[in-house]
Amino acid sequence: MKVLVTGGAGFIGSHVVDKLLDAGHDPRILDLIPSPYHSDVETVLGDLGDREIVQRALEGVDAVLHLAAVADVDQVAKNPTLTDQVNTRGTQVLLEAAREAGVKRFxxxxxxxVYGDAASPEALDEDTPLGLPKHFYTATKIAGEMYTSSYGELYDLEWTILRFGIPYGPRARPTAVVPAFTAKALAGQPLMIAGDGTQSRRFVYVEDLAEGVVASLVPEAANRVYNLVGRENTSVRAIARAVRDVVGDVPIEHIEGRAGDLRGGNISGERAATELGWEPRTAFADGVRRYVEWVTEEASRPSAATASSTDGTAAAVLRQESSEL
Ligand SMILES: NC(=O)c1ccc[n+]([C@@H]2O[C@H](COP(=O)([O-])OP(=O)(O)OC[C@H]3O[C@@H](n4cnc5c(N)ncnc54)[C@H](O)[C@@H]3O)[C@@H](O)[C@H]2O)c1
Known part of the structure; x- marks a missing residue:
């Protein structure tokens, strides 16, 4: 299948391109920047909001995996206008061009x-009604979901919506919590946790996630929504311990901060398991190990961006709350 991956040069998108190649598909990337990982994959360089670029990128394409976005909430907060243009308007431009091009799946x-930050004891599944978003980023992502499904209703463009858990693994942004702790630990510095560290999130190892994205191309996934999440929530304390176990014995220190009351929702991945046959395979400790190996390899390359430039202070760890939306 010829598959266009928007944002294919990014963290998750680059892994999706790997998994498409593994599955025998024929990927094409649409991104603002050339992929550091796939110089050998056909790439259209340009802006999602540019109709002509998008039309060119869609030529001969069977399916679109739309990942391009302003996805770093620090960037979102700095530039909501750009975020709106890319995440909302850009999605509409792509949908319209996909409809015109006769794309089979979006x-x-x-x-x-999109489920918000309510700590519900009940599992949140894809039929859970969505409340009003608190963050502008989430607002644009919900808008993208709505544009996608309504294009399906109006124009019979087959769609699938995937709600990703918090991805971690090789190629991750250095400001996220696993990279921030890893950078600190590699520098032999203490891992600082704000509050008691029981606040937790539903992580998913990025290569597993990318397999789930490719799995969603099956006919059964037409006009369906899926959560692609790890098996369980992981606390900040557990992340620090996992990093320390891999990197070496650095102290874990608690500083004053928010109480550990944010548990994140209990998100169900059951539908993806039943209908797509997709389940995350990588245990958190193994995923952290693979991330640390990747960082170490990258650090040995002269030109590579490494996590060593990361500000892994407690403030950065607090900020991860927002930078991993
Ligand atoms: N990283 C997370 O924590 C996370 C969690 C859940 C969902 N998501 C979603 O997954 C998708 C991918 O996220 P990511 O973490 O890989 O982000 P990323 O920033 O690593 O990748 C996004 C890619 O989109 C490209 N891009 C941005 N604006 C563009 C434009 N106008 N035209 C063309 N390309 C453009 C960027 O150059 C980048 O390569 C996003 O839609 C994001 O909302 C991310």
Missing amino acids: VYASTIW
């Missing part, structure tokens, strides 16, 4: 943050 990358 897959939209969303986030479990």
Whole structure:
């Protein structure tokens, strides 16, 4: 299948391109920047909001995996106008061009943050009604979901919406919590946790996630929504311990901060398991190990961006709350 991956040069998108190649598909990337990982994959460089670029990128394409977005909430907060242009308007431009081009399936990358931050004891599944978003980023992602499904209703464009858990693993942004702790630990510095560290999130190892994205191309996934999440929530304390176990014995220190009351929702991955046959395979400790190996390899390359530039202070760890939406 010829598959266009928007945002294919990014963290998750680059892994999706790997998994498409593994599955025998024929990927094409649409991104603002050339992929550091796939110089050998056909790439259209340009802006999602540019109709002509998008039309060119869609030529001969069977399915679109739409991952391009302003996905770093620090960037979102700095530039909501750009975020609106890319995440909302850009999605509409792509949908319209996909409809005109007769694309068979449009897959939209969303986030479990659409469920909000309510710590519900009940499992949140894809039929859980969505409340009003608190963050502008989430607002644009919900808008993208709505645009996608309503294009399906209006124009019979087959769609799939995927709500990703919090991805971690090789190629991750250095400001996220696993990279921040890893950078600190590699520098032999203490891992600082704000509060008691029981606040937790539903992580998913990025290569597993990318397999789930490719799995969603099956006919059964037409006009369906899926959560693609790890098996269980992981606390900040557990992350620090996992990093310390891999990197070496650095102290874990608690500083004053928010109480550990944010548990994140209990998000169900059952539908993806039943209908797509997709389940995350990588245990958190193994995923952290693979991330640390990747960082170490990258650090040995002269030009590579490494996590060593990361500000892994407690403030950064607090900020991860927002930078991993
Ligand atoms: N990283 C997370 O924590 C997370 C969690 C849930 C969902 N998501 C969603 O997954 C998708 C991918 O996220 P990511 O973490 O890989 O982000 P990323 O920033 O690593 O990748 C996004 C890619 O989109 C490209 N892009 C941005 N604006 C563009 C434009 N106008 N035209 C063309 N390309 C453009 C960027 O150059 C980048 O390569 C996003 O839709 C995001 O909302 C991310």
